[in-house]
Amino acid sequence: MFTNVFGKVDNARALLKKVLPEKIKKRIDFSSIEIEDTDYVSKQFEEYYSDIVVKAKMKSKDGGKIPTDICFIVEHKTEGRKRIFIQVLKYMVEEWQKDIDEKRPLRIIIPIVFYHGEKEWNIPQYFVDQFDVEDEVKEFLLNYRYFLFDAKPWDFRTERNQELKDNVFLLTALALMKYAYTDEMDGIEEIFRFWHEKGFTEDIEDIVFFLIYISETKNISRDRLKKMLEDSKIEGGEIMITLADRLRKEGIEIGEKIGIEIGEKRGEKKGKLKTARTLIKKGINLEIIAEATGFPKKRLEKLAETIH
Numbered sequence: 001m002f003t004n005v006f007g008k009v010d011n012a013r014a015l016l017k018k019v020l021p022e023k024i025k026k027r028i029d030f031s032s033i034e035i036e037d038t039d040y041v042s043k044q045f046e047e048y049y050s051d052i053v054v055k056a057k058m059k060s061k062d063g064g065k066i067p068t069d070i071c072f073i074v075e076h077k078t079e080g081r082k083r084i085f086i087q088v089l090k091y092m093v094e095e096w097q098k099d100i101d102e103k104r105p106l107r108i109i110i111p112i113v114f115y116h117g118e119k120e121w122n123i124p125q126y127f128v129d130q131f132d133v134e135d136e137v138k139e140f141l142l143n144y145r146y147f148l149f150d151a152k153p154w155d156f157r158t159e160r161n162q163e164l165k166d167n168v169f170l171l172t173a174l175a176l177m178k179y180a181y182t183d184e185m186d187g188i189e190e191i192f193r194f195w196h197e198k199g200f201t202e203d204i205e206d207i208v209f210f211l212i213y214i215s216e217t218k219n220i221s222r223d224r225l226k227k228m229l230e231d232s233k234i235e236g237g238e239i240m241i242t243l244a245d246r247l248r249k250e251g252i253e254i255g256e257k258i259g260i261e262i263g264e265k266r267g268e269k270k271g272k273l274k275t276a277r278t279l280i281k282k283g284i285n286l287e288i289i290a291e292a293t294g295f296p297k298k299r300l301e302k303l304a305e306t307i308h
Helices: 002-006 009-019 084-101 162-166 168-179 186-198 204-217 222-231 237-281 286-293 297-307
Strands: 028-035 052-059 065-077 108-115 147-150
Touching: 002 009, 002 052, 002 065, 002 168, 009 028, 009 052, 009 065, 009 108, 009 147, 009 168, 065 084, 084 108, 162 168, 168 186, 168 204, 186 222, 204 222, 204 237, 222 237, 237 286, 237 297, 286 297
Parallel strands: 065 108, 108 147
Antiparallel strands: 028 052, 052 065
């Protein structure tokens, strides 16, 4: 849900306008916003790369463009842990090292945390505040802060930002992520009524996308979903047929993926077994073979008996 929604420029732009303070928004050229491709990230660093990286040009105080880019790293969290500070800091260091290697000005990097978990968010927003020391010491410590969008207290029903209300897809996504870890059903029914009011019901693909998310995060039957839609004056028949077909196809795709993974593991194991046989025939020490293949030494001893 999160990457599908905020991986789109218009939605990322709306989130920035919602979260950032006015003094920061004034310095951003919102027409230059791009979603940065992070496919280049190696497995070594993948664990601390953010969910979404939004890049934009900065403006000077007089409105002119300046050469330094600004990046917003948007972290999607469903639970609060202080390790987020280190995760974000590692990302910053990696990106600044790239700037140094490519001989360009260091980018300005501002973290944003999007939170929609079950518990209250209680992580300090300033890095330095996790250290239990006096202010006299804190002034010498590394410090940065993140901006927080906490979906828990946010309520789309009282949302006054007309730009956000006009973006039905984004507003729906925010509301459903808010309700993902609650027993809230009245709010979901209100979303369906909002769809009817805004004429959102014609785009079956988007509706099915959201209904799949509801099905995955709520213990709710398809019959009840259909009734909730129809109570909101949305014709549920065609939508539910499309939903059932999509869930069936996803189930097949997941099954195929698991099958491929199992097959690959079996193939890998078979290859290692063949290697072990070859090495045993050549008289290589079993401890060395165990280290190379990952097989226990006892199993290799039994294998050696069948060969000799």
